[in-house]
Amino acid sequence: MNRRDSLKSIFLATGSLVALPTWAESWSSGNLAHLSSFTATEQEILSSVADTIIPFGNGFGALSVGVDKYLQKQIDNCYEPAVRDNIKAQLDVLNKRSFAQLNQKEREAMLLSLNASSDKNEKDFFDIMKTETIRGFNTSKEVMLQHHKYKIAPGHYYGCVDVKA
Numbered sequence: 402m403n404r405r406d407s408l409k410s411i412f413l414a415t416g417s418l419v420a421l422p423t424w425a426e427s428w429s430s431g432n433l434a435h436l437s438s439f440t441a442t443e444q445e446i447l448s449s450v451a452d453t454i455i456p457f458g459n460g461f462g463a464l465s466v467g468v469d470k471y472l473q474k475q476i477d478n479c480y481e482p483a484v485r486d487n488i489k490a491q492l493d494v495l496n497k498r499s500f501a502q503l504n505q506k507e508r509e510a511m512l513l514s515l516n517a518s519s520d521k522n523e524k525d526f527f528d529i530m531k532t533e534t535i536r537g538f539n540t541s542k543e544v545m546l547q548h549h550k551y552k553i554a555p556g557h558y559y560g561c562v563d564v565k566a
Contacts, residue, residue, distance in 0.1 A: 434461070437473045438485070439492075446492045447472055450500040453508040454534045459544050463534055471537035472530075484529070491526035
C-alpha cells in the first residue's frame with residue numbers, strides 16, 4: 402500500500418472520530434425513530450391492543466416500556482408480507498369497531514372473541530399480538546431489571562482469594 406494513501410486514511414479516520422461527538426450530540430430516540438409502515442390510526446390501534454393485553458400496573462405496563470414501538474418494528478422487519486397484511490387488515494377491522502375508544506373490559510372481550518373465532522386470520526392475529534406483546538414486555542429493560550432482577554454479569558469476581566488446598 403502506498404504511504405500517502407495510508408496517511409490519508411489515518412487522517413480521515415482521525416478527523417471523523419474528532420467530529421463524531423459534535424455530530425452525534427443531538428441524537429435522541431425521537432431522531433432515530435423507526436420508519437414504520439403503519440399509519441397513525443394503525444399505530445393507535447396497535448397501542449390499544451398492547452395496552453389491553455398488558456395494562457399499566459405495578460409501576461409499568463406495555464405502553465410504558467415501549468411495547469407498541471417494539472411491535473411495529475417486529476412486524477415490519479420479521480414477518481412475511483402476507484402476515485403483515487393480515488395484521489393490518491385486522492387492525493382496520495378493530496378500527497371500524499372503535500376499538501381504541503372502548504373501555505378495558507370491552508377491549509378484552511373483543512380480543513378474546515378474535516381468539517375464539519373460527520376465522521384463521523383473526524385467530525392468527527390474536528396469537529401474534531399476544532405472543533409478541535408478552536415477549537416485548539418481558540424482554541424490556543425496565544421489566545428485566547426491576548421485576549426479574551436480571552444482572553448482566555451475575556455474581557462477583559474475587560480476584561485474590563486464599564485457596565485452602
